[in-house]
Amino acid sequence: MEYYSDKINKLIEELGRLPGVGRKSAQRLAFHILNMPKEQVQALTGAITEAKENIRYCKECCTLTDSDICPICASPGRNKRVIMVVENSRDLAAYEKTGKYDGVYHVLHGAISPMLGIGPADIRLKELMVRLQKDVDEVIISTNSSLEGEATAMYISKLIKPTGIKISRIATGIPVGGDLENIDEVTLLRALDGRVEL
């Protein structure tokens, strides 16, 4: 790639390592950055460095945060007796956006996947079990509805059962606004199995 100078090539290469950024996007991003005002570039690199250097796991729920305890766990308005287990911080954010859940979370940072060699010890399960020694009324398992997510949900529920704490799993079914004819058979059957009386 002699048609760009070394530093531009290096920049394109580094940007190209990001997920979902191919060679063409990396080029476009690189030239965009080079044309950005200097302050904006500093704001970008500053934000990356700041976030990376200060990031840690919340001591309560294990979500990524920049303080010892994340804003959610630190909030007095949240019900600490209900814990929703999610695979990652983005899933947590998805539920927070609804604005209707007032419990707290537990972020596993992954799901059990024998295929990828990820076992129960590789996700933040031990931390969850420690939390359950305090007063907890319910654990809501909100792992993804994928093979790994389901396996993780099963594993966790078996682990928690002996403690007597109420365990629930978010419902699988047709999404709101979903058109039946476009929905896969597995989901349709799950929706049928999970039907509720009206």
Next chain:
Amino acid sequence: MEYYSDKINKLIEELGRLPGVGRKSAQRLAFHILNMPKEQVQALTGAITEAKENIRYCKECCTLTDSDICPICASPGRNKRVIMVVENSRDLAAYEKTGKYDGVYHVLHGAISPMLGIGPADIRLKELMVRLQKDVDEVIISTNSSLEGEATAMYISKLIKPTGIKISRIATGIPVGGDLENIDEVTLLRALDGRVEL
């Protein structure tokens, strides 16, 4: 967005300013960066800072580079008497990838666009005219085949005409492998007009 801590929000916000990066992609990129090894994060921010701080316009062809003269203009193997005019450094790279063009370039950094208020003085035209005072055999205008690109090509050709230097414009027509039925009418008519005898 209280569901992420401040520094993560700031990072998502800065990433979201990049072109083609929406809110969701910015979140995904942010968490990817937070999970990257520290050295890789430093490589990324380093590459951005290094490139931005060292970037300048080539004194010959105005492309973005990190030295006074870009590698292409500095190469003894390139024919300085043929200048291809392109809108930006990415267009230059596109031609360089073909590996078949041995002339040099002139990068305008834009195209004339009365709609966007970009006039001839806003692109690197003056620099081109200065270059034409040296021995130049041909100017190949390779601006895009858009309204702005065409307007720019017309403007440049009128500007250069009096100098007596040969001016050419890259051909418009159906792309190689193009399926006629999927090609717009304007292109089809251009291809017809530009037909060559066999």
